[in-house]
């Protein structure tokens with residue numbers, strides 16, 4: 001298990017959920033829904049040690065969940081690092097922290113679900129409602 005997997009296993013154990021909104025609420029990280037225009041999905045901010053996650057209210061339900069989980073990834077994996085806005089093209093970013101946050105998001109959303117015997121990665125991830133464009137991060 002690497003740091004991302006260990007962090008997620010612990011979070012689910014402590015909080016009793018893999019729902020990014022509920023994890024954020026229990027961690028007292030405010031999630032604010034705002035109009036961030038057409039390209040920005042969200043961002044993470046920490047002022048005076050008070051963390052907050054800002055999410056574009058134009059996103060559909062899955063993308064909003066993914067964006068919150070991605071920003072939680074920055075909170076847990078990249079403390080003190082200034083992180084860029086999450087944009088649609090961030091999904092194809094080669095930047096290490098962005099890829100780590102994407103992977104964190106996918107792993108958190110999957111939670112404790114496991115592939116069934118003989119199930120392909122693709123059908124498992126689709127069963128977990130993960131769109132195909134994100135399978136690369138699993």
Ligand SMILES: [Zn+2]
Nearest residue numbers: 083086098101
């Ligand atoms: Zn990011």
